[in-house]
Every structure is written in C-alpha cells, then in structure tokens.
Amino acid sequence: SYVLTQPSSVSVAPGKTATITCGGNNIGTKYLHWYQQKPGRAPILIIYSYKYRPSGIPERFSGHVSGNTATLTISRVEAGDEADYYCQVWDSSSVHYLFGPGTQLTVL
C-alpha cells in the first residue's frame, strides 16, 4: 500500500523559513494537500493540489512538488504557526485516502 513519509519534527526561529517535506512514490501524480492542526483544534486545509492556497490562508504558506517529494514552506514564521502539519493524498490503487504521519513544527 502507498506510504507517505514526513519528518516527525521541525524547529525554526521566529522570522525564519520552515520547510516540511512529504515523501512518496510518484507523489507528483497524487494531488497532495496540506493541513495545519493546532492543539485541541480541528485540522485546517492550508494548501491544496501541492501549491494552491484556500481563501484566508496567508501568502507566507506555499507548497511545491519535485520528484518524489512535496514541500510545505512557511516564510517569516510566527509563534502562531506552531502546530502539527499533515500531508494527504488519494491512493487510487487502494481507494483509500491517506495522511502522512505528521510533522510537529516548533517555533523557538
């Protein structure tokens, strides 16, 4: 079955750039999305189809894909960006949706 990989944690200083990766075989064919989840809150869609931001999501959040890796980039990181970030795809072979294991972003 298809598997997504993410680093378990990423740390970044305020004002710097955070990069969170999501790896998977042929991930560029999967329509990958990113979600942000703060403690005790529901997840929020922040990037869809690799690089598009829903209305209301700051331009500081961006995404792209290259090879077998999708990347979420958060520019000018703020304390309020501290959260767990999950990538997600549809796996047509298993007819299952899949989430990556999640990356905890810590703002130092």
Next chain:
Amino acid sequence: EEQLEESGGGLARPGGSLRLSCSASGFSLSSYEMIWVRQAPGQGLEWISYITQTGSTIYSADSVKGRFTISRDNAKNSLYLQMNNLKVEDTAVYHCARDRGMRLGFDPWGQGTLVIVSS
C-alpha cells in the same frame, strides 16, 4: 459560514456500539462527498470512511471495514457513522469533513466528538 458539528460520542464498552452524527450548516450537504477521520490520543490523523453525494459509493479503511458504516440523510443535512463491535483501539476524536474532491482536499472540518472504548 459553512460549518460541521459532530455529536454522539461518549463511553462505550468493548463490543458495544455508538452512532455518531455530523450536522452541516451554511451549505447543502447533498452537493458534496463527505468523510470521517479519527485521531487517537497523541496520534496522527487516520481517514476511516468516505461517501458520495447519494450514498451510492462508500469506501472504508481496513481498520474499520465490516464494523463501521457511513451513511447520510441529505434531507436532514446530516452525516452518520454507525460504529459496531467497538474495540479499545477505536478510542479517538472523530471528525467529519467535507470532501471537496480529490484535487481540492477536505474543508471544512468539524471540531470532533470523543469516543472512549473501555471496560
């Protein structure tokens, strides 16, 4: 504002049953595919079930197949998850979410309802 609200969680015994509900407001549920996702304490997100607008197609994760059933009542703008033969490992917060399609992701999400399975 488009919102989803879950209800029906609580404490159940192993082998018992619960039925979760998800009520939509601000949009018509009938126009969208819907899903359930759960999150065990301290763990990540796990997709568990999907249903098309009419209910004609349903997909479920292997972990719940044969035990959980997703359904919907578009007239009531509501989504359901019937959970039977519950196991301790089903303990989690259960979220419903609108599936905007394979290319567009899940949005919005409900806040979730907590299910605890314990003897």
